[in-house]
Amino acid sequence: MSAEPKPAYSPGLAGVIAGETQICWVDPNAGLTYRGYDIHEVASKASFEEVAYLLLNGELPDVKQLAEFTRQIAAERELPAQVVKMLRLLPRDSHPMDMLRTGVSMLSMFDKELSDNSHAANIRKSIRLIARVSTLITDGWRILHGDEPLPERPDLTQAGNFFYKLKGEVPPAWKIRMLDTIFILYADHEFNASTFAARVTASTLAGMYAAVTSACAALKGPLHGGANEESMKMLEEIKMPDHAEAWLKKKLEAKEKVMGFGHRVYKKGDSRVPVMREIGRDLGKRTGKEEWVPICEKLEKVMEREKHLCANVDLYAAPVFWMLGFAPELNTPLFAASRVAGWCAHVTEQHDNNRLIRPRSLYTGPEMRPYPGSASDGAQNRQ
Numbered sequence: 392m393s394a395e396p397k398p399a400y401s402p403g404l405a406g407v408i409a410g411e412t413q414i415c416w417v418d419p420n421a422g423l424t425y426r427g428y429d430i431h432e433v434a435s436k437a438s439f440e441e442v443a444y445l446l447l448n449g450e451l452p453d454v455k456q457l458a459e460f461t462r463q464i465a466a467e468r469e470l471p472a473q474v475v476k477m478l479r480l481l482p483r484d485s486h487p488m489d490m491l492r493t494g495v496s497m498l499s500m501f502d503k504e505l506s507d508n509s510h511a512a513n514i515r516k517s518i519r520l521i522a523r524v525s526t527l528i529t530d531g532w533r534i535l536h537g538d539e540p541l542p543e544r545p546d547l548t549q550a551g552n553f554f555y556k557l558k559g560e561v562p563p564a565w566k567i568r569m570l571d572t573i574f575i576l577y578a579d580h581e582f583n584a585s586t587f588a589a590r591v592t593a594s595t596l597a598g599m600y601a602a603v604t605s606a607c608a609a610l611k612g613p614l615h616g617g618a619n620e621e622s623m624k625m626l627e628e629i630k631m632p633d634h635a636e637a638w639l640k641k642k643l644e645a646k647e648k649v650m651g652f653g654h655r656v657y658k659k660g661d662s663r664v665p666v667m668r669e670i671g672r673d674l675g676k677r678t679g680k681e682e683w684v685p686i687c688e689k690l691e692k693v694m695e696r697e698k699h700l701c702a703n704v705d706l707y708a709a710p711v712f713w714m715l716g717f718a719p720e721l722n723t724p725l726f727a728a729s730r731v732a733g734w735c736a737h738v739t740e741q742h743d744n745n746r747l748i749r750p751r752s753l754y755t756g757p758e759m760r761p762y763p764g765s766a767s768d769g770a771q772n773r774q
């Protein structure tokens with residue numbers, strides 16, 4: 392065994408700088424910027440398409456550029472017929488995130504630019520992926536529920552088209568604007584687990600689709616994107632604000648993880664929570680479901696007192712999606728419909744200045760020892 396000194400090691404890569412990025416900055420003191428713009432300003436003034444353009448291209452679009460980018464996304468939404476056929480073959484109890492991951496992987500083989508990792512091709516593929524990830528979710532959901540996919544509506548934005556493709560109706564403008572804002576909040580978050588998975592895959596010079604497939608796989612887990620589906624199950628269990636404290640104390644006593652709380656980077660609160668909480672309050676009034684936000688607020692208070700842990704965006708996203716009329720299984724796919732913009736921007740950035748991402752591990756297995764002979768050779772001395 393080598394006598395090299397033990398290198399520094401940070402479990403879970405906590406605090407480790409694993410690369411440079413110009414796309415997004417997560418400030419541990421509750422701040423978030425996209426290419427230098429504060430998330431709160433962007434969320435209140437921009438559209439998702441504008442933010443996706445910003446993440447991909449580095450600067451905000453002018454009016455003409457935004458119109459062209461929006462048109463390009465709308466024109467790329469339709470899935471190849473074979474992909475729709477594949478969605479019909481999947482078991483009816485499939486999770487929409489598994490359908491999405493499989494769909495993205497299959498889409499790769501229909502893209503003529505699959506193996507072109509140049510900047511220009513990556514931007515074109517990003518536009519196709521931003522468009523089609525949404526379609527995979529909405530068409531997949533309809534197929535799972537025995538409904539036919541609906542034709543695209545190129546006159547609608549990503550948020551408007553998502554509602555229409557899922558339910559066959561265009562909701563009021565305020566509802567579309569809310570989803571648009573949520574898409575902005577979820578669009579990027581620097582080296583989160585799914586984006587890091589995408590960058591690791593891209594760093595082998597595997598293409599954009601392979602990287603986004605990896606990202607979809609990583610996003611589903613409940614410690615990452617899957618938390619917004621789990622949070623809704625938890626809120627449904629709690630049912631009313633008066634039950635929240637006792638429920639939470641029981642979970643903490645049992646040393647269970649409570650979904651929608653904690654964050655690797657934010658220690659003074661998640662910068663997206665105030666915006667999502669406000670949307671939740673507004674929706675509560677509009678829909679008459681005013682109990683959800685107070686349950687979350689009660690949980691926040693008790694969690695702060697008991698564990699000094701802050702809520703993350705997924706706590707409030709769960710009731711917000713519910714009040715917007717989405718089933719909890721769609722919560723993580725909705726996150727993906729937005730985060731795909733960030734994934735694509737990061738893959739493009741990785742390819743533009745690539746170095747293979749290959750860290751080391753700290754070996755903690757047995758010391759070097761003699762091989763006792765092969766069991767398949769009938770070695771007698773092997774127990």
Ligand SMILES: CC(C)(COP(=O)(O)OP(=O)(O)OC[C@H]1O[C@@H](n2cnc3c(N)ncnc32)[C@H](O)[C@@H]1OP(=O)(O)O)[C@@H](O)C(=O)NCCC(=O)NCCS
Nearest residue numbers: 403613614615618647648649650651652653654655703705
């Ligand atoms: C996000 C998360 C994975 C970050 O994990 P992390 O940085 O590795 O933090 P740790 O798991 O080491 O947590 C540190 C301490 O806080 C506790 N903790 C962290 N999040 C917790 C939660 N959601 N519920 C209960 N306790 C939690 C841990 O048990 C640990 O306590 P200990 O020191 O007594 O063992 C973690 O907070 C979590 O699992 N949250 C729930 C899932 C979630 O909401 N994910 C979405 C993130 S945006």
